[in-house]
Amino acid sequence: xxxxxxxxxxxxxxxxxxxxxxxxxxxxxxxxxxxxxxxxxxxxxxxxxxxxxxxxxxxxxxxxxxxxxxxxxxxxxxxxxxxxxxxxxxxxxxxxxxxxxxxxxxxxxxxxxxxxxxxxxxxxxxxxxxxxxxxxxxxxxxxxxxxxxxxxxxxxxxxxxxxxxxxxxxxxxxxxxxxxxxxxxxxxxxxxxxxxxxxxxxxxx
Amino acid sequence: xxxxxxxxxxxxxxxxxxxxxxxxxxxxxxxxxxxxxxxxxxxxxxxxxxxxxxxxxxxxxxxxxxxxxxxxxxxxxxxxxxxxxxxxxxxxxxxxxxxxxxxxxxxxxxxxxxxxxxxxxxxxxxxxxxxxxxxxxxxxxxxxxxxxxxxxxxxxxxxxxxxxxxxxxxxxx
Numbered sequence: 001x002x003x004x005x006x007x008x009x010x011x012x013x014x015x016x017x018x019x020x021x022x023x024x025x026x027x028x029x030x031x032x033x034x035x036x037x038x039x040x041x042x043x044x045x046x047x048x049x050x051x052x053x054x055x056x057x058x059x060x061x062x063x064x065x066x067x068x069x070x071x072x073x074x075x076x077x078x079x080x081x082x083x084x085x086x087x088x089x090x091x092x093x094x095x096x097x098x099x100x101x102x103x104x105x106x107x108x109x110x111x112x113x114x115x116x117x118x119x120x121x122x123x124x125x126x127x128x129x130x131x132x133x134x135x136x137x138x139x140x141x142x143x144x145x146x147x148x149x150x151x152x153x154x155x156x157x158x159x160x161x162x163x164x165x166x167x168x169x170x171x172x173x174x175x176x177x178x179x180x181x182x183x184x185x186x187x188x189x190x191x192x193x194x195x196x197x198x199x200x201x202x203x204x205x
Numbered sequence: 206x207x208x209x210x211x212x213x214x215x216x217x218x219x220x221x222x223x224x225x226x227x228x229x230x231x232x233x234x235x236x237x238x239x240x241x242x243x244x245x246x247x248x249x250x251x252x253x254x255x256x257x258x259x260x261x262x263x264x265x266x267x268x269x270x271x272x273x274x275x276x277x278x279x280x281x282x283x284x285x286x287x288x289x290x291x292x293x294x295x296x297x298x299x300x301x302x303x304x305x306x307x308x309x310x311x312x313x314x315x316x317x318x319x320x321x322x323x324x325x326x327x328x329x330x331x332x333x334x335x336x337x338x339x340x341x342x343x344x345x346x347x348x349x350x351x352x353x354x355x356x357x358x359x360x361x362x363x364x365x366x367x368x369x370x371x372x373x374x375x376x377x378x
Binding site: 145152155156159161163188191194196 | 261263294295296297301314315316317353354355358
């Protein structure tokens with residue numbers, strides 16, 4: 001009885017030791033330079049997906065997706081990093097990795113083909129700094145109808161005035177002047193309208 | 206001197222022609238013609254062609270002979286039947302009109318983000334002064350602009366209109 005118990009303890013110890021060894025070996029394999037040779041999905045320029053190693057992927061200017069083991073699991077290779085404005089009123093931005101262009105544009109983001117977020121975590125916010133919404137006269141993150149009317153009045157009469165209408169100065173709504181030429185034109189008014197409707201006018205340079 | 210292969214020259218010609226064709230495509234904003242008796246209100250139409258349904262806003266100035274004609278009211282323009290949005294107009298001096306003219310700026314867009322199809326966009330009411338000699342007067346288009354729904358500038362041209370002033374009539378229709 002005691003011998004059987006000892007045997008069981010010995011077997012249990014060995015089992016645990018074997019398991020630990022296997023775990024260490026697996027970790028070593030993952031952390032070793034050889035890990036770069038484990039194939040996974042790689043998106044190559046031209047949106048072609050190949051299941052190759054990270055090294056081969058990098059050598060071919062591809063985007064290596066280590067968490068996707070096989071190209072058959074990849075719905076599309078048109079992936080990239082997406083810099084998104086955190087909120088309409090926030091000057092900052094965040095990055096989402098491995099999104100499609102359509103997904104990114106649908107979230108008012110700026111999309112970078114075949115790039116991961118690694119290179120953009122710090123530079124994403126700068127894409128949106130100093131870019132208030134067109135027509136957001138008081139820069140509170142919302143474009144109202146009254147601000148649109150102000151913008152239209154600027155477009156009508158600024159800078160030299162109107163004969164029968166009070167002149168609204170550009171200073172009343174400087175953000176409508178998207179191209180900063182000192183005037184407000186109809187294409188800038190349309191951007192202000194788009195902003196009022198919650199669309200993505202800041203994406204348009 | 207290096208000579209081109211004839212095929213390259215032909216291809217270059219074809220590509221250049223295609224590109225030239227693309228570059229000439231633009232939105233045309235045109236003022237129409239009308240006949241009005243002296244001292245009556247005249248409605249000058251503004252129409253659009255070549256929009257492809259992609260135009261979300263237009264802007265154009267009408268240079269009006271002055272003092273032969275004056276706009277009727279502070280906002281003399283109204284949208285055409287079934288046209289969505291707003292039309293805003295005012296006599297602007299930005300930039301200053303040529304001597305003997307007034308500049309009526311017309312802006313049409315929809316705060317709801319609608320786009321416009323080809324056809325009549327608006328009409329603008331002018332009145333011929335009692336001292337205006339009968340005859341035909343040109344309403345000059347200037348500064349035509351069009352925008353798509355993303356706020357991108359579309360190439361646009363303006364077409365002049367004309368108003369023929371006739372002898373005074375008892376009733377103005």
